[in-house]
Amino acid sequence: xxxxVLPIFLLLLLSYTSKAQLGVAKExxxxxxxxRGMLTPLRTCYDINYYHLDVKINLDDKSxxxxxxxxxxxxQDFTKxxxxxxxxxxxxxxxxxxxxxxYTREFNAVFITFPKTIKKGSKDSFTVWYNGNxxxxxxxxxxxxxxxxxxxxxxxxxxxxxxxxGASVWWPTKDxxxxxxxxxxxxxxxxxDLDEVSNGRLRSVVNKPDGYKQHNWFVANPINNYDxxxxxxxxxxxxxxxxxxxxxxxxxxxxxxxxxxxxxxxxDADVKPMLKSFEHWFGPYPWYKDGYKLVQAPHLGMEHQSxxxxxxxxxxxxxxxxLSGTGYGLKWDFITVHESGHEWFGNxxxxxxxxxxxxxxxxxxxxxTLFTESMQGKAAAEAYVIxxxxxxxxxEPIIGAYNVNKExxxxxxxxxxxxIHTIRQLINNDEKFRSILRGLNKVYYHKTVTxxxxxxxxxxxxGLKLDKVFDQYLRYSxxxxxxxxxxxxxxxxxxxxxxxGFDMPxxxxxxxxxxxxxxxxxxxxxxxxxxxxxxxxxxxxxNFYVNIKKAG
Numbered sequence: 001x002x003x004x005v006l007p008i009f010l011l012l013l014l015s016y017t018s019k020a021q022l023g024v025a026k027e028x029x030x031x032x033x034x035x036r037g038m039l040t041p042l043r044t045c046y047d048i049n050y051y052h053l054d055v056k057i058n059l060d061d062k063s064x065x066x067x068x069x070x071x072x073x074x075x076q077d078f079t080k081x082x083x084x085x086x087x088x089x090x091x092x093x094x095x096x097x098x099x100x101x102x103y104t105r106e107f108n109a110v111f112i113t114f115p116k117t118i119k120k121g122s123k124d125s126f127t128v129w130y131n132g133n134x135x136x137x138x139x140x141x142x143x144x145x146x147x148x149x150x151x152x153x154x155x156x157x158x159x160x161x162x163x164x165x166g167a168s169v170w171w172p173t174k175d176x177x178x179x180x181x182x183x184x185x186x187x188x189x190x191x192x193d194l195d196e197v198s199n200g201r202l203r204s205v206v207n208k209p210d211g212y213k214q215h216n217w218f219v220a221n222p223i224n225n226y227d228x229x230x231x232x233x234x235x236x237x238x239x240x241x242x243x244x245x246x247x248x249x250x251x252x253x254x255x256x257x258x259x260x261x262x263x264x265x266x267x268d269a270d271v272k273p274m275l276k277s278f279e280h281w282f283g284p285y286p287w288y289k290d291g292y293k294l295v296q297a298p299h300l301g302m303e304h305q306s307x308x309x310x311x312x313x314x315x316x317x318x319x320x321x322x323l324s325g326t327g328y329g330l331k332w333d334f335i336t337v338h339e340s341g342h343e344w345f346g347n348x349x350x351x352x353x354x355x356x357x358x359x360x361x362x363x364x365x366x367x368x369t370l371f372t373e374s375m376q377g378k379a380a381a382e383a384y385v386i387x388x389x390x391x392x393x394x395x396e397p398i399i400g401a402y403n404v405n406k407e408x409x410x411x412x413x414x415x416x417x418x419x420i421h422t423i424r425q426l427i428n429n430d431e432k433f434r435s436i437l438r439g440l441n442k443v444y445y446h447k448t449v450t451x452x453x454x455x456x457x458x459x460x461x462x463g464l465k466l467d468k469v470f471d472q473y474l475r476y477s478x479x480x481x482x483x484x485x486x487x488x489x490x491x492x493x494x495x496x497x498x499x500x501g502f503d504m505p506x507x508x509x510x511x512x513x514x515x516x517x518x519x520x521x522x523x524x525x526x527x528x529x530x531x532x533x534x535x536x537x538x539x540x541x542x543n544f545y546v547n548i549k550k551a552g
Contacts, residue, residue, distance in 0.1 A: 029404045032107035037405035042082040046072040056189040065131035074118045084168035084175035089132035096126045134170040140299035149298040157298045158232040167225035178352035180222040189214045195235040199307045220289040229304040236260035245284040250291040266314045277374035283438040286348035301335035303342030324387030341367030355400035356451040357407045362416020388414045418545035419473040472499045485551040491529040507541035515541040
């Protein structure tokens with residue numbers, strides 16, 4: 001009977017949280033989804049302090065082997081805990097105080113039982129030894145796993161990307177975004193004739209007897225586990241320094257040797273201006289201890305903390321194209337700017353649950369607009385963010401279902417950015433808006449958060465009532481529709497929204513070629529309008545992301 005208690009509890013909680021998601025389509029989730037996405041007592045009982053990941057990447061058979069040491073603090077008395085490792089990877093043993101301890105596996109979850117109670121407040125550790133073949137990513141970075149490619153000269157070019165799918169796809173870890181390790185040693189062994197780049201700073205390179213070299217990288221700051229990475233290839237390496245808000249920031253560039261001649265001027269054009277812009281808008285770069293690295297990767301790119309993965313072929317825009325259709329997106333390299341923006345939103349501020357991933361992607365997508373503003377001016381930035389609206393589907397809510405490792409709609413990128421831009425219009429004070437962005441990165445510095453915390457912070461600091469705005473844009477698929485009619489010089493207007501009592505102000509053309517702020521609700525209101533405006537030329541101010549509709 002005791003064995004049934006936890007599964008029943010999980011199912012009841014999962015049912016409740018799914019219903020609590022206002023506009024999320026009902027889906028059937030499995031026990032495996034719950035084990036992956038929910039914070040059960042077997043996870044909350046311990047807080048991760050330190051990892052030492054020590055593995056060999058075997059290029060011949062595309063396998064991984066080695067160990068990971070878990071150092072933790074007990075948050076309560078317990079004898080059993082859960083960590084995570086994909087089921088296709090073999091656990092050789094789990095060592096605790098020099099002896100093997102028992103474990104069981106269920107889907108991708110692993111449960112270990114200690115020989116005695118781990119007391120609340122105590123610090124302890126165990127080590128997992130394992131091996132196997134992680135899945136090969138079919139479409140990285142969106143489809144997670146190992147990536148085995150060749151450079152133009154035929155040399156191995158190898159990496160990993162695992163956001164969403166989870167770091168446990170290739171190493172044993174507490175695979176939940178809510179608990180970031182405080183620091184980490186990453187030891188990656190690769191063939192001795194190749195270079196290897198991971199997060200943090202390189203401490204040493206040690207020759208191994210099997211023709212491999214062990215590269216030891218230390219991360220001195222908290223890091224989420226999907227950011228832990230390696231890049232293996234024939235690299236050129238050069239350095240620079242940026243005079244940042246917190247002093248000298250080291251910059252390390254790693255490109256393939258064969259691409260270094262084009263990489264140097266290309267990266268030089270964007271990196272320091274980008275750091276200057278983002279420090280202005282978001283506050284100091286969050287990882288001065290670990291530095292900033294830009295590393296060429298065999299996939300498009302990923303926000304691997306302090307070792308940003310780059311694969312945009314040294315082109316301006318997104319693989320040479322402009323996502324906004326305005327021309328402004330061709331003024332800078334999309335991957336350099338976007339993935340580096342994640343150092344603040346995604347890495348510094350990390351969501352506890354994947355369902356709230358809009359906090360990562362919405363703000364980072366908007367960082368492109370802010371960089372455009374820094375370089376080309378405010379009008380260019382507004383054109384850029386309005387231009388990317390054509391990428392928005394408005395078919396599913398941005399926020400996904402909680403506790404099942406489920407992200408929401410891809411609209412979290414472009415719609416998330418346009419929601420933030422709309423809120424900026426409501427604040428109507430760019431210095432206050434900037435102080436909110438910087439404040440988020442200061443208050444939640446190196447922390448994990450919920451969407452609700454971010455929403456409440458913005459509302460509190462702006463002094464605006466934004467709960468219904470966030471609900472409509474994040475928790476329902478459609479955006480607000482301003483329904484209107486004009487008769488005898490009088491404008492009648494109201495909001496059509498799923499959120500009841502929606503009352504977001506918006507600027508409209510009460511007179512041709514100018515905009516006035518009005519305060520619609522779900523009930524009809526009226527206001528006098530200039531004769532220069534009629535049913536056909538009435539419009540909302542373009543910086544507000546809303547739709548308008550003529551009343552039938």
